[in-house]
Amino acid sequence: MTHRSHRLLSVSSLARVEGEGAMQVHVVDGEVESVRLSIYEPPRFFEALLRGRRYDEPVDITSRICGICPVAYQMTACQAVEDACGVTVDGQLAALRRLLYCGEWIESHSLHIYLLHAPDFLGLPDALALARADRALVERGLRLKQAGNQIMEVLGGRAVHPVNVRLGGFHQLPEREELDRLTALLRTARHDAEATVAWAIALDFPELHIRHATLALRPTDSYPLDAGTPTLHHAFSDAAPPTVFPVEEFEQHVVEAQAPHTTALTATADGLRYLTGPLARWRTAADLLPPDLRDLGSTAGLDTACDNPFRSIVVRAIEVLWAVREAQRLLDAYEPPPAPAVPVPPRAGVGRAATEAPRGLLYHRYELAADGTVLDANIIPPTAQNQSAIEADLRDFVQQRLHLDDTELTRQCEQAIRNYDPCISCATHFLDLTVERR
Amino acid sequence: MSCAPRPKLAVWKFSSCDGCQLTLLDCEEDLLPLADRVEIAYFLEASRATSPDPYDLSLVEGSIATKDDIDRIREIRAQSRVLVTIGACATAGGIQALRNARDFEQLRSVVYAQPEYIDELATSTPIADHVRVDFELRGCPIDKRQLLEVITAFLAGRKPDIPDHSVCFECKRRGVTCVTVAHGTPCLGPVTQAGCGALCPAFGRGCFGCFGPKADPNTRALLPLLRTDGLADQDVARLYRTYNAEAPAFREAAREATDTVKETAEETRR
Numbered sequence: 179m180t181h182r183s184h185r186l187l188s189v190s191s192l193a194r195v196e197g198e199g200a201m202q203v204h205v206v207d208g209e210v211e212s213v214r215l216s217i218y219e220p221p222r223f224f225e226a227l228l229r230g231r232r233y234d235e236p237v238d239i240t241s242r243i244c245g246i247c248p249v250a251y252q253m254t255a256c257q258a259v260e261d262a263c264g265v266t267v268d269g270q271l272a273a274l275r276r277l278l279y280c281g282e283w284i285e286s287h288s289l290h291i292y293l294l295h296a297p298d299f300l301g302l303p304d305a306l307a308l309a310r311a312d313r314a315l316v317e318r319g320l321r322l323k324q325a326g327n328q329i330m331e332v333l334g335g336r337a338v339h340p341v342n343v344r345l346g347g348f349h350q351l352p353e354r355e356e357l358d359r360l361t362a363l364l365r366t367a368r369h370d371a372e373a374t375v376a377w378a379i380a381l382d383f384p385e386l387h388i389r390h391a392t393l394a395l396r397p398t399d400s401y402p403l404d405a406g407t408p409t410l411h412h413a414f415s416d417a418a419p420p421t422v423f424p425v426e427e428f429e430q431h432v433v434e435a436q437a438p439h440t441t442a443l444t445a446t447a448d449g450l451r452y453l454t455g456p457l458a459r460w461r462t463a464a465d466l467l468p469p470d471l472r473d474l475g476s477t478a479g480l481d482t483a484c485d486n487p488f489r490s491i492v493v494r495a496i497e498v499l500w501a502v503r504e505a506q507r508l509l510d511a512y513e514p515p516p517a518p519a520v521p522v523p524p525r526a527g528v529g530r531a532a533t534e535a536p537r538g539l540l541y542h543r544y545e546l547a548a549d550g551t552v553l554d555a556n557i558i559p560p561t562a563q564n565q566s567a568i569e570a571d572l573r574d575f576v577q578q579r580l581h582l583d584d585t586e587l588t589r590q591c592e593q594a595i596r597n598y599d600p601c602i603s604c605a606t607h608f609l610d611l612t613v614e615r616r
Numbered sequence: 617m618s619c620a621p622r623p624k625l626a627v628w629k630f631s632s633c634d635g636c637q638l639t640l641l642d643c644e645e646d647l648l649p650l651a652d653r654v655e656i657a658y659f660l661e662a663s664r665a666t667s668p669d670p671y672d673l674s675l676v677e678g679s680i681a682t683k684d685d686i687d688r689i690r691e692i693r694a695q696s697r698v699l700v701t702i703g704a705c706a707t708a709g710g711i712q713a714l715r716n717a718r719d720f721e722q723l724r725s726v727v728y729a730q731p732e733y734i735d736e737l738a739t740s741t742p743i744a745d746h747v748r749v750d751f752e753l754r755g756c757p758i759d760k761r762q763l764l765e766v767i768t769a770f771l772a773g774r775k776p777d778i779p780d781h782s783v784c785f786e787c788k789r790r791g792v793t794c795v796t797v798a799h800g801t802p803c804l805g806p807v808t809q810a811g812c813g814a815l816c817p818a819f820g821r822g823c824f825g826c827f828g829p830k831a832d833p834n835t836r837a838l839l840p841l842l843r844t845d846g847l848a849d850q851d852v853a854r855l856y857r858t859y860n861a862e863a864p865a866f867r868e869a870a871r872e873a874t875d876t877v878k879e880t881a882e883e884t885r886r
Contacts, residue, residue: 221736222631222681222712226726232854238824242711242859245635245757293641293662304663306651313648320644327642335815337642338635338757339826342819349821518820592664 183207187576187584187591199600201591203576210580213572215565215595225555233259233524233550234345240542240557241339246289246601249282249330250535251542252343253404258542259345262529265522270515271347272404273508274333278340279404279533280505281329284367285337286536287494287501288326290599291374292319295491298593299381315377318370322498325367329505332356347519354514361509364502371499378495379478383488386575386594389413390567391450392458393432395534396422401466401500402459402534409462410447414485420462421448425530428541434558445563453567454538454560455598456493460484468503471496487571487597494599497536524550535560537599561600568598623672623771626658628692630678630685631712631740635757636703637661637677643760650764654771669695673770679705679712679740686746693747698770701743702763704756704859708828711756713740713862741862751776756826756859759811779810780831783823786814795822802845804855807833807869828860835869842873849873 185205200216224243228236236255241248253275260267267275293305296319302308309316327337332352334340342349391413395406408428410421423431434445446452461483464472475484478492526548532541538560545554575594579587627637641647641662657667674696680686693699704710715723720738743749753766753776762778769776779785783805787794795801795817803822805814809830816823829835835856842852852873856866 222710222740223715223723223726224711226718226723227711227714229726232851235854239711239858242633242635242756245633245638248633248635289638289641303665304656306648306656306663307665309648309651316648320647323642324644327644335819336757336812338638341816341821344821349816350819589664 187587201595205580208580210573210577213569213576215569225557228552228555231552233546233552236544237343237345244601245338247282247286247535248339249279250533250540253279254531254533254540254542256343256345257531258529258544260522261531262527262544262546263522263525265346265520267347267520270513273512274348276404277505277508278330278333280501281326283501283536284498285323285326285330287498288319288323291491291494292316295596298596318373322367322370322374325363328363329360332360344519345522349518351514351518357509357512364506367502371502375474375495375499378492383486386487387485388487388571391447391452392461393447393452393454393539394458394462395532395539396462402463404533408532411461412450414483425532428530428532432558444566445558451566451570454563456490456497457484457487459534460493467500471500490597537601538564564598568595622653622655624657624667625654626671626674628674628676631681632678632705632710634661639758639760639763643764646764671696672698674699676701676706676743677703679709679742680746681712681740682736689743689746698750700751700753700766701749702753702758704826704828706743707752707754708860708863709740709742711859714857715740716862754809754827755811762811781810782806782830783808783810783814786810787817790814790818792817795820796845800845802842802847806838807835824855824858825866826859828863829865833865835865836872839873
């Protein structure tokens with residue numbers, strides 16, 4: 179052969195992901211030359227727009243970055259601003275916040291598992307087709323999703339952009355009878371979550387093994403959600419102890435750079451490409467789960483380091499069950515705190531926080547003036563951190579599947595991308611790729 | 617499967633957070649019955665299967681933020697029998713329209729090291745600035761019940777029953793104590809369109825206007841009340857400058873508040 183054979187695979191609009199994205203794969207002479215996950219969600223300049231706002235506003239404003247995980251933004255913004263003001267919210271107020279966050283995990287993960295991801299494993303175009311094939315399955319997913327939404331509605335007022343969260347706690351505490359209603363709902367949700375795990379374990383998983391570093395929070399006494407120490411494992415196969423650093427040093431380890439040839443901001447941790455999200459949490463903190471949940475993972479073939487992104491659906495299912503049980507525990511132990519919020523007076527300073535959004539680690543930093551004016555803000559959303567790992571995985575994935583025709587290869591690539599539950603709306607600072615389109 | 621062709625529903629996204637189209641998926645118990653009545657012909661967030669145009673009802677989320685968006689919305693308009701915009705981004709430009717009043721070059725350089733890669737317009741504008749819109753559904757985010765009413769109404773060929781009165785009406789109807797009267801909490805309820813069910817006042821919080829201005833809002837009359845409730849004029853302007861900052865009545869109200877700062881200063885000098 180004297181000429182080089184070129185094959186270009188291009189998916190202009192990825193379906194069943196949150197936000198808008200595209201994918202291009204370029205194959206030359208049987209070798210994958212480049213894989214690009216293009217984000218054409220126009221940037222919305224949140225960090226710049228936050229400058230000059232008052233310190234109690236990021237809570238509501240940053241939730242508008244993502245309609246799928248607004249609570250993650252609210253919780254992280256609150257904690258970061260409170261950190262700047264030297265206030266720690268603890269006790270039952272922290273418990274209520276955690277309960278709200280459990281609601282979002284249940285809602286977001288159920289949406290992803292049943293409406294976005296499940297159809298892939300069953301070879302169907304969407305959840306509506308799935309409902310025609312197995313209505314009870316989709317109804318179970320919707321019921322579980324609704325349980326998460328109900329938690330958010332009781333504590334936050336509404337499921338998308340809740341209104342009840344404020345610095346120091348909440349505008350109003352929930353009524354006992356509303357919490358009792360949640361307790362009753364969660365009994366059903368627990369059965370549904372258990373059934374979800376059993377169903378997910380039995381799926382067929384394509385082979386794909388990844389080698390990235392992982393970054394997740396590791397709390398001292400619980401599976402990661404609203405707190406923990408950033409923990410960087412250098413590679414999936416690496417048995418060496420992880421690098422652990424306090425949130426204060428986050429930006430010394432995690433660096434976002436705008437690579438000139440990709441036009442996207444990509445993050446590295448200690449110079450390493452890394453993955454955040456369910457697989458990273460599982461790797462970092464599965465040992466902190468209750469033993470029976472850990473055993474469920476073992477039954478499903480998840481080792482301490484599950485390196486197959488297709489199995490992330492199992493980790494998500496286990497995380498839903500964990501979040502339902504955690505919500506039940508918090509409700510059982512709830513006693514109304516003396517006030518809906520503690521005072522958070524402004525002061526000059528810098529505050530930082532990291533929490534685990536359903537799709538991965540979310541970091542906020544705010545610099546405040548003495549009167550509470552926001553001078554500077556930095557937000558590092560999960561999908562920005564995952565992008566280069568997703569691209570690297572796709573490269574390996576495509577290389578092993580070059581024998582497939584374009585239609586089938588495209589379908590499988592889309593499925594592979596959905597493994598990471600990318601939230602492209604979280605593109606606080608992804609770049610528009612129009613300039614790259616020819 | 618019924619034999620009669622079902623009306624085709626399409627959902628489109630422009631610059632936004634996805635929360636409004638998620639509201640459609642949040643119609644949990646109504647979702648599958650709805651899908652029995654309409655053909656979901658284009659809804660990327662939910663399905664990779666798409667059907668060709670024309671579409672009987674297009675729901676459009678998000679604001680126009682790039683040059684490409686302008687071409688795309690024109691094409692969607694041409695393919696749609698009825699076009700309804702959903703949410704504050706689509707109806708008023710959204711939170712990202714705050715950039716309209718700022719130095720765009722400076723703004724870009726805050727976020728990007730190489731801002732020249734961005735093919736972004738200096739403004740974020742509502743869909744109705746670019747194409748004819750049949751109905752605007754307000755909210756940041758939209759309300760689930762209102763969304764179902766809009767879909768049901770357009771499929772039945774009638775006007776949706778969406779009131780354009782203020783949040784105050786909803787407070788009264790819901791029996792919520794007025795937060796301004798009872799606690800002196802600053803509240804945009806009197807000038808904000810209903811639809812949320814008076815959510816914030818029900819949670820003891822003043823309305824922050826996420827459904828945008830009601831029909832003919834008397835923002836001038838509200839201004840002294842907001843001041844009495846302890847807001848400085850810059851705070852009043854800030855309160856109006858959020859999710860519906862570029863809705864004309866709110867833009868004007870924010871300007872009124874800061875203009876009076878200057879007027880008062882001049883009066884003091886005289």
